[in-house]
Every structure is written in structure tokens, then in C-alpha cells.
Amino acid sequence: MKMTNQALVLGLLAAALVSGCSTEVSYGDAKATETVTVDYGSTDLQSMSGKMVQSLIDNPVMTEISSTGRPVLFVDSIRNKTSEHIDTEALTDTMRTQLLRSGKVRFVDMSKVAAVKEQLEYQQAAGMVDPASMVRMGKQTGAQYMLYGNLASIVKDNGKVKDVFYQLTMNLMDLKSGELVWADQQEIRKQSKKKTLGW
Incomplete structure (x- = not known):
């Protein structure tokens, strides 16, 4: 009888441990600031692409090149020069979509x-x-213009503080003349600190 009670208690403890390790899934706001780690994330993608698109749309060169109609662009890949595996195609997709929504330009899709x-x-x-x-x-x-760029990072880590700097550089080239008619950079700095237990 004593052995049965011990087995029952152990069984209940095991069940509690298993249920305590279960995963809970929920939906979040896709636009909310994501701060799980200092690694490149959704907030960085949205912030950099949004600012870069706005910079291009607001630049006087856009008024100039669209004065005779909506210019045709193609997007070359953004080179990932960071130490992370980053899907830079998501950056180009987001920028192309936002630029198309602006009604200022047209695109040809070289990937197809x-x-x-x-x-x-x-x-x-x-x-x-x-x-x-x-x-x-x-x-x-x-296409009349090519949009392309680089994503670079600088990482510093002393064991207590990790600092990551991201820099996205984009360029717009006139294919006829080879001239760079627009360029801009967007930068993000993120930092994480290890907390001391008990503080």
C-alpha cells in the first residue's frame, strides 16, 4: 500500500512537471516592437525598409525621374555582409511592395x-x-533603374554587454548612364546586458 502511494505521488509530480513544460502559442501584433534578442528581427526589417522607401519617395530625384511617367525599376539582391543568416529577400520584397503601393514606380521581376x-x-x-x-x-x-544594396553589421561583446550595429545601404542606378541617382543608409543599434542573479 505504501508503495502504491509513492508511485501515485511520483506519477502526479511527473504529470505536473510535464504540464509545466508545455508550450503556449498566441498571436501578437505583427507591428509590435520585437526584443527577444539583439539579433536581426522583424522590427529591424520593418523599420529599415519603411525609412528607406520613404527616403526614396521624398527625394527630389523621384520627382525628376517620374516627371514623364512612372519609371521602371528592378531590384537586385541585397548582399548580406553580417555574421548572421539573414533573409535579405524579405527586405527587397518589403521595399518593392511599399514602393509599388506608393504609385510612383513600376517594377520588372528579374527573378522570374x-x-x-x-x-x-x-x-x-x-x-x-x-x-x-x-x-x-x-x-x-x-527596366530603367536598378535598386540594390548591402546589409552590414558590427558586433561587440565583452561577456556582459552585447552591442550590435546594423547598417542598410541602398542605391538607385540609372541603367542608361550608369550614374547613381540616389543612395541612403539606415542604421540600428541594439544592446543586451546579462543580469546578475539576485539583482
């Missing part, structure tokens, strides 16, 4: 050139597409 070429070749050669709806080769819109 191979897929588009394959589809156009199919339409031309297969004989299965109605000629009236067929898209002809050589009718694609050419």
Missing part, C-alpha cells in the same frame, strides 16, 4: 525571367495557344 521565357516559348512553339491571346516575344518592358 527564366519562367517567363519558358512560358513565351511554349506559347510560340506548342501550337496549343490561340494566336489572338498569344504574348509575342520581345514585348517585355525594360
Whole structure:
């Protein structure tokens, strides 16, 4: 009988421990400031891309290049020069979306050139597409400007304090002249401190 009570108590303790280690999932505000770690996060993505887009839209060069209509841009990849694995495509996607929403520019998507070429070749050669709806080769819109950049970081860590500095640099190049017509930098500094137990 004594052994059964001990087994029951141990079973209840084990159940309590397991239930105490369960994971709770909830939705949060996608725009809320994220401060889980000093590593690059969603707040950094939103802040940097938003400020960079606003800088380009507000710059006098945008008024100049859009005076004859909405210029056509393409986005080259942002080079990740940090020590972290960062999905820089999320940065370019966010900036492209915000710029398109502004109504100031148009974009061609260079990442889909191979897929588009394959589809156009199919339409031309297969004989299965109605000629009236067929898209002809050589009718694609050419980009006039290229948007590209770098994401860099500097990390300092003395064991008690970790300081991370991020710098996003973006450039807009006129493809006809090779001239840089706009450039800007956005910077973020984040810091974490190890707390001493008992304080």
C-alpha cells in the first residue's frame, strides 16, 4: 500500500512537471516592437525598409525621374555582409511592395525571367495557344533603374554587454548612364546586458 502511494505521488509530480513544460502559442501584433534578442528581427526589417522607401519617395530625384511617367525599376539582391543568416529577400520584397503601393514606380521581376521565357516559348512553339491571346516575344518592358544594396553589421561583446550595429545601404542606378541617382543608409543599434542573479 505504501508503495502504491509513492508511485501515485511520483506519477502526479511527473504529470505536473510535464504540464509545466508545455508550450503556449498566441498571436501578437505583427507591428509590435520585437526584443527577444539583439539579433536581426522583424522590427529591424520593418523599420529599415519603411525609412528607406520613404527616403526614396521624398527625394527630389523621384520627382525628376517620374516627371514623364512612372519609371521602371528592378531590384537586385541585397548582399548580406553580417555574421548572421539573414533573409535579405524579405527586405527587397518589403521595399518593392511599399514602393509599388506608393504609385510612383513600376517594377520588372528579374527573378522570374527564366519562367517567363519558358512560358513565351511554349506559347510560340506548342501550337496549343490561340494566336489572338498569344504574348509575342520581345514585348517585355525594360527596366530603367536598378535598386540594390548591402546589409552590414558590427558586433561587440565583452561577456556582459552585447552591442550590435546594423547598417542598410541602398542605391538607385540609372541603367542608361550608369550614374547613381540616389543612395541612403539606415542604421540600428541594439544592446543586451546579462543580469546578475539576485539583482
